[in-house]
Structure formats: structure tokens, C-alpha cells
Amino acid sequence: MVDREAFYRNVVHSLRNGVIAIWRDGSIAVVNDAAYRILGVAASASHLGRPFHEVLGRDHDLTDVLSLAFTDTALPNRAELRLRSSGKAVGYTLCRIADRDGTVSGAALLFKDLTRVEQLEERERLRDRLAALGEMAAAIAHEVKNPLAGIQVMAGVLKRQLPESPDTHDLLTDIINEAKTANQIVVHVLEFVRPMSLQVEAVSIATVIDTAMATVRSLPSARRTTIAVDRDASLPRLEADPLQLRQLFTNLLTNAVEAISDGGHIWVTSGYAAADESTEPGEQPDYAGYVTVEVTDDGPGIPAEVTEQIFSPFFTTKPRGSGLGLAIVRKIVNAHDGRIDVGPRTGGGTRFRVRLPVPHSTNASGRSPTAPRTAGRTHV
């Protein structure tokens, strides 16, 4: 004999959408596991039979929605809201539960966490915006490159033709240097707007950090900087473009060095975290986990009001900066399906955290438990 009631119960509890059902008097009839997970509320059998506004809280966004169940004629269907408590984007549908005669005995709210979908859409929009911006910038950069080269050559010729005039010489040297700076900016712009094609291979993040360190060490401004690198050689390998990753960390380290030009400290640390468990049951996370690298400095820090802008192309607070360093960083991180965030360091300074995904296949094979963990202080 098939237990139909148990089957219906299992259907509701196995759904990957959140379900909250209430009786006509507003007391809770069902809350399934997905609903608890999305709301971040601990499951409890004691919730059943209690008024929904008591369980969810009177000012909970979903309380407002459920309150409409028996009063509104047009119930929301495929609507969206953002949960104030967690910031999660939620898509929902509200329906009344009626028997065959049309007598309403309750209402049900079905909802789904759309945060990941929203993030993907946002990235898509950003890609489109950058593509349009890129086309224009590439065209301008291309046109400006030739006259700039012309200025450099002609100033050089003039300099040779006026050997007797030191003042004019200095002026011409300045012109040549300025033209070189402008040319450097154009090169950066072209580099930034060029579509990124990744040359992917198995990459050790420790090696990437070493090569980036080698570049940064040669910066004149790095002389009074102590860089402590704690690199874990046993971290799983990434499927990534090593040259792009080197560029990414070189840019972050260069910024850190420039931020503390009067002397200070930089810390580079790395680690591994398995993919978070917020994925729905039965659904495999996209990646096995993430290698995380943090670049922290004890410089002046980034004022809160400009934190939003630092990744925008051409945002710079430096007299000779192009403002493309972090825009390129973000482009490389996105191309690898990674994440980057920035925050203040406790005690002053800045911390950039880059998370790069580790594909499933390399998790088991790429992690070598015997590889030594090397921690070293490097003075540059």
C-alpha cells in the first residue's frame, strides 16, 4: 500500500525551492528544508502551528508578502525582493491553497535564492560595458600611438640639431619623457581592452607568487619595504594562465609597494578553502574549492568613499598612474571565474583578497601532502 501522504510530504521537503505554507489563521503548516536554508533560520518542529510573523519576525520581508495572502486579489507571481538581513536576492510566488470547491484553507509561498543568477547577470552586463568601452578606447589608443611616436622622434632630431643650447636640451628631454609616459598609458589601454584569451595550464600558485615577487623586487620604490611571503607549496594546482596570474599579483604588489613608499610591510599569504556548502542539495558546486591569496600592506589604506572606484579603468590618485592596474587585475580575476575583494587591514593599511577556483579533477590529484610548506621573509 503506497503511503500517499508521506509521498506528498516528501515532495515538499525534497523541493529545491523554499516552501512556506500557512493555514487560514496565519499559523505555519509547512516550512521545508530549502526555506530554512535560504532564510538562514535553524529548522525546528516547534515552528509548526505558530503564527508566521512570530517565526519569521514582524519586520521580515517575507512576512510582508505572506500578509497579502488572503487580502490581495492579484497575488505576486515570479516577483523578486532582496532580504534585508542577508542581502540575498529571492524570487517568489504566492498562491492560495483551495480545495476542489474553491474553499481556501491556506496559502503557500514558493521562493528561490537568485543571488548567484544575479551575480552572473551583473558580470555579463559588466562584460558588455567593457566591450563597448574597449572598442572605443582601442580605436583612440591606436590613433594616438603614431603621433606620439612622431613627437618622440622629432624632439630627438631637434635635440641633436641644437647641441649648443642646454636649456632647450632640457626642455626637449622633458618633451621626450612626457611622450614616453603618454605612450606607456596607451600601451596599458591597449593591453586592457584587448580581449583576453587565456593560455590555460596546471599552475602552482606558489610559483606565480615567486615570479611576481621577482618583478616587484626590482622596483626602486621597493627598497624600504619588507615583504613577508607565506606561500604554501602544497596548495592544489589551478587551471589558469600563469602569465596573467603573474600580472595580477605584480599589479597588486606594485600598488602595495607604492602605497608604503616611505617604508613599511607587505604580507602575502595563501590558503585553500573547499567550495562553500550553500549550494543546493544534489547540485554539485561549480568548483572543488578556491585558492585564496591575500596581499596586505600597512600603508595609508584606501578611503571608504573611493573603494568602489578603484577597480574602474583610469581611476588613480597617483600623479603618474594610469589607473589601469586594478582594472586589469579585475579583468584577469573575472576571466578565471575568480573573485576579488578589498578591505581595510586592522591596524591600518589595505588587504586585497583574491579567490581562484580549483576544478574538481585537480583537487584530489593536485594536492601533494608531502610538499613542504615554505614560509620565508624576503627583504626587498
Ligand SMILES: Nc1ncnc2c1ncn2[C@@H]1O[C@H](COP(=O)(O)OP(=O)(O)OP(=O)(O)O)[C@@H](O)[C@H]1O
Ligand atoms: N594597496 C593600496 N593602498 C592604498 N591605495 C591603493 C592600494 N592599491 C590601490 N590603491 C588606490 O587605487 C588606485 C587605483 O589603482 P590602480 O592600480 O588601478 O592604478 P594606479 O596604481 O593609480 O596606476 P597604475 O597601476 O597604472 O600605475 C590607486 O591610485 C590608489 O589610490
Ligand SMILES: [Mg+2]
Ligand atoms: Mg597600480
